[in-house]
Amino acid sequence: MITRRETHRARLACVLAWGGAAVSWELSTPGPLVPSLASCAAFLILATGCALHTRRGLIAELRRSREIAGATQRVLLRPLPGRIDGLALCAAQLSASRGAAVGGDLYEAVPTAYGVRVLIGDVRGHGLPALGGAAAVLGSFREAAYDEPALGGVLLRMERSLQRHLRERARAEHPSACPSDPESPSSEDFVTVLLLQIAPDGTVLALNCGHPWPYLLRRAVLREPCGA
Incomplete structure (x- = not known):
């Protein structure tokens, strides 16, 4: 076209x-x-x-x-509430590329029966293609976070949703290419993800897939990343 x-x-x-x-x-x-x-x-x-x-x-x-x-x-990155189950929240998104008003950053926090679950991620690239991947990951997280008792189950659901989105996009953009082909454009797309689960007693469980680890800020003192 x-x-x-x-x-x-x-x-x-x-x-x-x-x-x-x-x-x-x-x-x-x-x-x-x-x-x-x-x-x-x-x-x-x-x-x-x-x-x-x-x-x-x-x-x-x-x-x-x-x-x-x-x-x-x-619409995708809905404003986070100021507090969830006693936790104070604040979020902001800044694009790393100059002049790119729309980036691939994504975040979400939801209260569940297993604690407050938080998603922080980054889709490769920026603009409308990045928004498609962000929509797939966010939509899956918002549903799976309530259903899956284990944080690993949430991550697996998000992975399946992203792969399905990439296959559908590859078929639409390149009908002659095989989505599973290493040379396919969709094979270069990825999303880095950090999942957090904060229990009512303050215990934090984290799953990291290529995303920078979070920093711990306590009494105005910035400590090394939690997973380092």
Whole structure:
């Protein structure tokens, strides 16, 4: 499918190619210099106007894409409550890439019969593709956290959901490629995850799949990561 952005780029390339050919023809054709320069100036003004129009279209489309992605991310990353079962909570998301308003960070905390369960993760990449992986992991966690008595069971459910999402995306984007093929684009996608289970007595159980370990902050003193 040809996107609007590709259409703008193709239109700009055609205008620039036509303008360049016209200028070259005017300068290489024998005749008075002044009329040739006037024709070249007219062609350059026309090409500049078309380029500016195309640029404005691309910027507007990029702005719309960011607005859509931002709205989707706000739906996925719901604001955490200030407290859950006596625990104070606070969360923020910052993209590591400059200019990327939408990142692959994800987090959630839910009260369950097994204690407060917390998910912190990071999807490879940013933008709309990263939001798809985040949606698969978050949706699975929000359901499995209440059903699975063991934290490992929650992690297994999340892994299955992510793999299913990657297979479906690979089929949609690359119908001729095998999703299980090591060369398939989906084989390069991954999500790092840190799962925490905080029992009512304060005992913390953690499962880590490639994510940085949490730091312990006590009385304004920052300690080494808990799992280091």
